[in-house]
Amino acid sequence: MLDQLTQLVKQYGGDAVVNNSAVPNEQNEDVMNEASSSIFSGLQKIASEGGTEQLAGLFQGGAIDSSNPVVKQLTEQLSGNLGQKFGLSTDTSSNVAGSMIPQVLNSLVNKAKDPNDGSFQISDIINSISGNSGQASNIMDTISKYGMQFGLDQNADGRVDVSDVVAVASSKGGFSGLLGKLFGR
Incomplete structure (x- = not known):
């Protein structure tokens, strides 16, 4: 980056x-x-x-x-x-x-x-500034894997990524709302 x-x-x-x-x-x-x-x-x-x-x-x-x-x-x-x-x-x-x-x-x-510009990906930026920690990528993998099942695709682009997490986190309930959706609460 x-x-x-x-x-x-x-x-x-x-x-x-x-x-x-x-x-x-x-x-x-x-x-x-x-x-x-x-x-x-x-x-x-x-x-x-x-x-x-x-x-x-x-x-x-x-x-x-x-x-x-x-x-x-x-x-x-x-x-x-x-x-x-x-x-x-x-x-x-x-x-x-x-x-x-x-x-x-x-x-x-x-x-x-910009979905048409592959030079920067939000997930790559986050991984890069967080020191490429395994935790950041594990969280992204888990959210991508299970997020579609729980309606977490906030921007309807067919994938769950950081922009969806940011949208959920900034809405009512924040990250606790995200976790609630993931774990059915």
Whole structure:
């Protein structure tokens, strides 16, 4: 996923980095690589600290702008890293991070939700940021295996996947409602 994320950063880094006179040209590539790794490690950190609701919020179609808690956290992290590692001013670091993070996350989410675009899958993103833990894939396998029997295909696409889990989790009853459906309660 890091390679795909790096491609998105390069795609959206033109104005924020390359065309930004406050970022020295010889640092452009390094700054964009730092943006990719900061976004990825930031998502991993949010997942490891139990921020599943925040991450799920990204895939539910909510605002992916400066008001989004994930965007705020990633922007602060990247801004700090750019200042520390490349000596960029606070304003420059904040502007680069503040313009790139929402664009990259919007593109990532839109690609993951687009059934015609196989470059990102929500389940792959979750597995990647959760450290490819067996637990994440086991949960996805179990839900896929039994979910159809219990009416968990929330978006009627013929499969039970993370988007269906997110839909159930965000509805009344949350995950307890999901478990209730799975176990007939």
